[in-house]
Amino acid sequence: MRHRQSRFIFGFLFVPVLLYAVLVIWPYLQTFGYSLTDWSGFSPSMNFVGLKNYTDLLHDDVFMTAIGHNLLLLVLLPTLTILLALFFAFMLNVGGRGGTTGIQGVRGAAFYKVVFFLPQVFSVAILVVLFEGVYRSDPGGLLNGVLVKLGLENPQHPIEWLSDPDTVFWCILAVLIWAGVGFYLVLFSAAMQSIPKDIYEAALLDGSGRAQTFLKITIPLLWETIQTAWVFLAIAAMDAFALVSSMTPPAGLYGGGPNHRSEVIATYLMRNFLPLGKAGYACAMGVVIFFITLVLSVVSLRVTRRERIEY
Template sequence: MQQGKYRFVTGFLIVPVMLYAVFMIWPYVQTFGYSFTNWQGQSQEMSFVGLDNYTALFSDDVFLKALWHNILLLVFLPIATILLALFFAFMVNVGGRGGSGGIRGVRGSGIYKILFFVPHVLSIAILAVLWRAIYRGDVAGLINGVFIKLGLSDPAHPIEWLNDPDLVLWCVAFVLLWWGVGFYLVLFSAAMQSVPREIYEAALLDGASRVQSFFKVTLPLLWDTVQTAWVYLAILAMDCFALISVMTPGNSFGGGPDHNSEVMATYLMRNFLSFGKSGYACAMGVVIMLLTLFLSLVTLRVSRRERIEY
């Protein structure tokens, strides 16, 4: 009977596993193999070059600059997004005044959830076009127009948001933050709603303030959800290809001005499709994959805590 059950399960799994291996695992294996060659992408003619592509990466100033930009996003994006999403989720769920109905969120909390989530419904490409218009470097740009009306900017010299080397990366980071907060607000709200209201009420009866109840009750009970959000945001920070390639200036795939918004994904695609250095681009892809995997494992390891039951 037991042997028949294993055959039955194997019969159902063999086709999905084969499809997954062909369409998911095999491309990774191919990329890893191509990274040791001088493949140019136009044909299957190539020769083995060993670790030359990998050694060239770490003497490539543009790649190192792109790596540094990914690291900056990796530090800023998860911290800022999670902190804001946690704060807003706490306010719309348990941040309102208590009454006869017990602990509840601020007035209009359901509307706030919808408004915050709306940006996440739109695709990244649409958001990039929208924010590129908002960041326009002339008086027609929304931000510049507001600044000029308020007297904070000179109409003759409006701020070149996406052409300023010191501002462009932070402009991109703000869009990613604005886009992501709503999703994680809803995610954390769902987790908070599973926490019994009696726990919050007991904490308030014991004299805990809203800040204390957040750090002593809410955050520990939501830690697993925060850990998952951190991993997903770290993966997003290691990519950002679609937003940067559409939103920022530069020849093919953005990254300008002068590579000041370049990330590893945009530099990879430029080498693969524009420069014909496909083997070199595959080496970048392997490095991105290993870094992302390493960061995910480290995040899960460092943030691991004992599960709290309630």
């Protein structure tokens, strides 16, 4: 019987594992192999250069700047997105406090969930068009128009949000947070609905306020969901290619401007791979992204690991 079970499990897993090996693992191995060559990406000929591409990365100022931006995103994007999503999910599920029907969310919670989740329906192209209107560098832009109306900005000298080295990175971060909060709000809301309302009602009877129930009950009971969200957002922070390449100058060269102030590893990788014809060098960047993401995911899971709370 045990032998038959083993054959069934092996037969069931053989095809998926084979497909995963061919479509995922093999391309990773190929990328690592190409990173050890001077391949141009356009010619089948290549020369083995060993670790030269990796040593060149250590002396590449633009690449180090891009890593700095990715690491900053890695800290800010998960932290701010999770905090905002947790706060809104808490208010929409238990923020209404006790009523005749017990613990409930604020009035109109179902409508607010739809509104918050709406950005998930938009593609990156729609987000780019939408926020290019928000960040337009003239009084006709939404953000500049509001500042002009409030008297906080000179209409003759509007802020060029996406062309100013001091603001472009923060503009991209704001879009990433805005686009991500809705998804994690729904994720946390689903997890909160599995928490027995009796726990919140007992806390209310003990005189706990909103802050205490949020910190002492909601976060501990949602810790595994928060941990998962953190890993997904960390992976997103190591990418951000589509948004940066579409919203920031120079147009047609995968963004990253002005003066590399919004550069991330993915945009610099693509610029080296296609326009510059340095595919081997770009593959070395891809390997670096892979190992950084892998290490950060493992570390975050280890650091945030705690005993499971049963309820």
